[in-house]
Amino acid sequence: MSAEDKEELAQLILVRNSSRGTGAVKACAAGKKCARCAKEIDGLAVFAEQVPDKAWHPACFNCQQCDQFLMDLAYFSHERHLFCGRHFAELSKPRCSGCDEIILSGSFTKAQGKNWHPNHFCCIRCDKSVAVDSDKEEYANHDGQVVCMACYNSTIAKRCHGCEQLIDAGEKMLEHEGSTFHYKCFNCSQCKESLNPENFLVDEGKLTCAKCFNQSHSEECAACAKPVEAGQQVFAVSDKKWHGSCFVCVTCSTTLAGVPFFQHSSGLLCNTCYQGSHAQKCHTCKKPLGAAGGLNYDGNSYHSECFVCKSCQAEISTGKFVKREDGLYCENCFMSGGMVPKCQRCSKAITTDEGGSTCTSHEGKSWHDACFSCEVCSKSLVKQGFLFRSGQLTCMACVRNA
Secondary structure, three states: OOHHHHHHHHHHHHHHHHHEEEOEEEEOOOOOEOOOOOOEOOOEEEEEOOEEEEEEOHHHOEOOOOOOEOHHHEEEEEOOEEEOHHHHHOOOOOEEOOOOOEOOOOOOEEEOOEEEOHHHOEOOOOOOEOOEOOOOEOEEEEOOEEEEHHHHHHHHOOEOOOOOOEOOOOOOEEEEOOEEEEHHHOEOOOOOOEOEOOEOEEEOOEEEOHHHHHHHHOEEEOOOOOEEOOOOOEEEEOOEEEEHHHOEOOOOOOEOOOOOEEEEOOEEEEHHHHHHHOOOEOOOOOOEOOOOOOEEEOOEEEOOOOOEOOOOOOEOOOOOEEEEOOEEEEHHHHHHOOOOOEEOOOOOEOOOEOOEOOEEEEOOEEEEOOOOEOOOOOOEOOOOOEEEEOOEEEEHHHHHHO
């Protein structure tokens, strides 16, 4: 200990001794209030000779600074307040945060809101003393601990993903998906303009501003052919896109958002315009079929209620029917109306299933398809060449061999 420190210590001891005292427990006069909690004392109280006009509950006889109980009722007074020995000493001298001892004399370091002996202000990692001058701090504050710049740069400092340089202690930085950037390096990878940390895009792993992203990826609106940009209201149908303002009927310009519409070679059409101009029409009533589409038979489309028997007008969309040259007939009308042909081979009536004929006709005569065969070799003649002579069917091969 230096001579100066010894002198300072002696002076501190004199001050401590003159301020030291021991509390005395005595009966308290009625109505006396505790100097600590301001509540009335009922019974015994602690009195301090250094502050004779005050009294304390025994449980309130605590240090003014740390609120800890003053052991053995030993106290140190300062400006009519009581302190423990530790905090009384700190009223006149700083305490080193490194060694926890009072700094008696000489220069000391004040950093991070604490006081230090110069040789105790050290790096938490390598224990090297860290010098602090008025121009530059040669240390970093990492999680409240002192780290010299050498240790900080080698073990703690992060490297900027943009410029690949170390980010200095205390320098502002940004993090995105595990990568760290200087604020000045958080730029668009294409135009190099500074990015707003709250509004940017990532294109194939690279930071991109909205303007550059739109220039690279924008699609054309199917109506106006202008770019469809990020952030705009967009409607997509199949592999095409429309601006919200362009998503309208090409005939009446009514918006199609949230309503039924149809795609046509001329563009998008609302239901009204489509039904009026382009909808498929019923072969019977010539009116539009509507969104349901109706039913198809023999290349024509019909409303189900228009697909009826020519004779009785009953719907035949779900039952058996027969097509004749003059129209369609339900099975009942066909069978009961004298329209049923008889097979020239087996003489039985030729009936039909739903959807088409099961017979072959020639020169006003009809045959079941199964009966329409060569009467010599029994080969089927359906859709084959044949000779009909004297009421007999003969295939061409048998004609040649005759």
